[in-house]
Amino acid sequence: MATRTDAPTRREQILKEAARLFAERGFHGVGVDEIGAAVGISGPGLYRHFTGKDAMLAELLVGISGQLLTGAKWRVQEADGVPGEQVLDSLIEGHIDFALDDRPLITLHDRELDRLRDTDRKLVRQLQRQYVELWVGVVREVYPALSEPTARSAVHSVFGLLNSTPHLGRAGSLPGRGATAELLHRMARGAFAAAE
Amino acid sequence: MATRTDAPTRREQILKEAARLFAERGFHGVGVDEIGAAVGISGPGLYRHFTGKDAMLAELLVGISGQLLTGAKWRVQEADGVPGEQVLDSLIEGHIDFALDDRPLITLHDRELDRLRDTDRKLVRQLQRQYVELWVGVVREVYPALSEPTARSAVHSVFGLLNSTPHLGRAGSLPGRGATAELLHRMARGAFAAAE
DNA sequence: CCTTCAGGTTAACGACCGCTAACCAGTCTG
DNA sequence: CAGACTGGTTAGCGGTCGTTAACCTGAAGG
Numbered sequence: 001m002a003t004r005t006d007a008p009t010r011r012e013q014i015l016k017e018a019a020r021l022f023a024e025r026g027f028h029g030v031g032v033d034e035i036g037a038a039v040g041i042s043g044p045g046l047y048r049h050f051t052g053k054d055a056m057l058a059e060l061l062v063g064i065s066g067q068l069l070t071g072a073k074w075r076v077q078e079a080d081g082v083p084g085e086q087v088l089d090s091l092i093e094g095h096i097d098f099a100l101d102d103r104p105l106i107t108l109h110d111r112e113l114d115r116l117r118d119t120d121r122k123l124v125r126q127l128q129r130q131y132v133e134l135w136v137g138v139v140r141e142v143y144p145a146l147s148e149p150t151a152r153s154a155v156h157s158v159f160g161l162l163n164s165t166p167h168l169g170r171a172g173s174l175p176g177r178g179a180t181a182e183l184l185h186r187m188a189r190g191a192f193a194a195a196e
Numbered sequence: 197m198a199t200r201t202d203a204p205t206r207r208e209q210i211l212k213e214a215a216r217l218f219a220e221r222g223f224h225g226v227g228v229d230e231i232g233a234a235v236g237i238s239g240p241g242l243y244r245h246f247t248g249k250d251a252m253l254a255e256l257l258v259g260i261s262g263q264l265l266t267g268a269k270w271r272v273q274e275a276d277g278v279p280g281e282q283v284l285d286s287l288i289e290g291h292i293d294f295a296l297d298d299r300p301l302i303t304l305h306d307r308e309l310d311r312l313r314d315t316d317r318k319l320v321r322q323l324q325r326q327y328v329e330l331w332v333g334v335v336r337e338v339y340p341a342l343s344e345p346t347a348r349s350a351v352h353s354v355f356g357l358l359n360s361t362p363h364l365g366r367a368g369s370l371p372g373r374g375a376t377a378e379l380l381h382r383m384a385r386g387a388f389a390a391a392e
Numbered sequence: 393c394c395t396t397c398a399g400g401t402t403a404a405c406g407a408c409c410g411c412t413a414a415c416c417a418g419t420c421t422g
Numbered sequence: 423c424a425g426a427c428t429g430g431t432t433a434g435c436g437g438t439c440g441t442t443a444a445c446c447t448g449a450a451g452g
Contacts, residue, residue, distance in 0.1 A: 010429085025310060028224030031409060041430065044411070048429050053410065110363065111307060114221060149371055150379060153364050157383055160360025164353045167306065175345055183346060187353055187387040194386020195379060206399085227439060237400065240441075244399050249440065 011049050013039045015063075018056045023104035023166075027057055027115045057112060058120040064105045065127035068098060072134050084141040091135060092162070092188050096181050099165045106163050132156070143196040154195040158188050207245050209235045211259075214252045219300035219362075223253055223308045253308060254316040260301045261323035264294060268330050280337040287331060288358070288384050292377050295361045302359050328352070339392040350391040354384050 008016070017038035021030040032053055033043035050056050075090045099106050113124060135155045140146055146154065162184055204212070213234035217226040228249055229239040246252050271286045295302050309320060331351045336342055342350065358380055 026222050026224055026308075028222055029311070032411085033409085042432085043409095044432085045430055047411070112222075115225070153371075153376065153379060154383065156363045157357045157360045157380060160363065161353045161357040161387060164356025167352045167356065168349050175349075180349065183349060183391060184353060186390045187350065190386040190388075190390020191357060191383040192386075194382045194389070228441085229439085238402085239439095240402085240443095241400055243441075 010039070014046060014049055015056065015060060019060050019102075019104040019108060022057065022060070022112060023107040027053075027112045054115075054117060057108075058116055060105065060108060061113065061116060061124050062120065062127070064102075064109050065124045065131070068095070069127050069131045069134070071098075072131055076134060076138065084138060088138050088142050088192075089185070089189075091138060092158075092185055093181075095159070095162050096184050099162050099184075100177060100181060103166045107166050110163070139192060143192060145196045150195065154192060158191055161188060161191060206235070210242060210245055211252065211256060215256050215298075215300040215304060218253065218256070218308060219303040223249075223311045250311075250313060253304075254312055256301065256304060257309065257312060257320050258316065258323070260298075260305050261320050261327070264291070265323050265327045265330070267294075268327055272330060272334065280334060284334050284338050284388075285381070285385075287334060288354075288381055289377075291355070291358050292380050295358050295380075296373060296377060299362045303362050306359070335388060339388060341392045346391065350388060354387055357384060357387060 014035065018030075018035050021035060021038065024030075031043075032046055035053075035056070036043045036046050046056075050059075071094050072091055075094055076087060079087045079090065113121060116124065132152065132155055136148065136151045139151050139155060140148065143151070165180075165184075168180065210231065214226075214231050217231060217234065220226075227239075228242055231249075231252075232239045232242050242252075246255075267290050268287055271290055272283060275283045275286060309317060312320065328348065328351055332344065332347045335347050335351060336344065339347070361376075361380075364376065
């Protein structure tokens with residue numbers, strides 16, 4: 001895992017703060033002045049980095065969907081000949097890492113999609129669909145008794161389970177990141193097993 | 197189950213349409229004129245029934261939380277001496293019914309809470325907390341090996357799973373209400389079992 | 393029949409918000 | 423050192439939105 005060590009660019013600062021604010025109060029509930037203030041500049045200064053408020057949301061959502069899909073593709077590709085069980089575990093682990101490390105993005109991901117311009121929304125939907133279908137394939141390999149529609153429903157439901165992290169205590173009440181990840185992982189596997 | 201047969205009042209019409217619109221485009225994304233139009237009257241006419249836009253959201257959220265809690269209390273109370281397994285099944289069934297029948301409300305329930313006035317928000321939070329603790333008690337009875345914090349995390353996660361219904365195909369692709377309910381039920385039980 | 397009132401209407405106000413315009417400071421670069 | 427570019431600033435415009443004001447209509451009631 002290659003970790004960034006160099007300082008974040010201004011663009012990245014803005015995106016991070018915008019994600020947090022959008023997740024907290026909704027896209028329409030946050031003004032450009034607030035986003036600017038969060039990174040130490042004032043409202044219209046943002047327009048040196050983005051063409052508009054919509055563009056920030058679009059970049060965030062496309063980025064999330066793309067990142068998830070890329071990671072998942074990599075995990076599946078890399079595991080050639082490996083038993084399906086382990087591939088599924090790898091997918092689950094990747095999704096959990098994401099849900100735990102980027103809570104605001106997970107929140108935005110299924111909440112503000114309809115605020116996008118048509119072209120962006122279609123792109124995000126397509127990326128999401130690919131991600132789901134990738135999971136469906138692996139799940140059906142591990143649990144062959146599942147029909148395709150059932151598997152798809154099960155995958156969506158497990159996403160709901162894994163994406164519940166924002167509701168798990170405001171960072172502090174939960175018993176450590178590792179334990180939480182492990183719990184979510186076990187529950188996800190249990191849910192799939194019971195779906196069959 | 198007592199089913200209403202009389203015509204809905206205007207207030208109820210408004211609440212229903214407002215819930216749908218808020219769920220679709222977010223609280224700030226919907227104008228009062230739109231809500232009015234959805235029930236055949238025009239914008240300011242709404243103020244004959246509600247003191248403001250906020251009041252509609254407040255009534256919706258308090259209503260949901262109260263309804264969920266009341267139903268759950270009833271289910272637990274009524275089952276005295278019944279094995280915990282069946283009580284848990286009853287809670288799950290109730291939550292699924294709600295998630296399947298009132299999708300917009302389920303969506304609002306954890307999305308627009310922060311748009312409420314302080315006093316209303318505290319009330320809703322308290323109702324939600326009671327609901328969660330009620331589940332935690334029953335879950336720990338069935339799975340005694342679960343610590344309280346773990347059980348609470350597990351309950352939140354299962355809520356995430358059950359509340360995923362809005363993401364399951366736009367009503368039509370899923371294989372019938374009964375089958376979906378059954379699948380969700382099995383997955384929820386499987387998730388709890390695996391949490392232990 | 394006159395009054396009252398519930399439940400609408402349209403007009404308009406004030407606040408806010410996204411965005412543009414115009415300007416400016418610092419820092420490279422030929 | 424002149425010029426250009428980067429990344430800011432403040433002022434302000436235009437549109438939208440929640441809410442209020444003022445008015446209207448039809449039905450109920452004594």
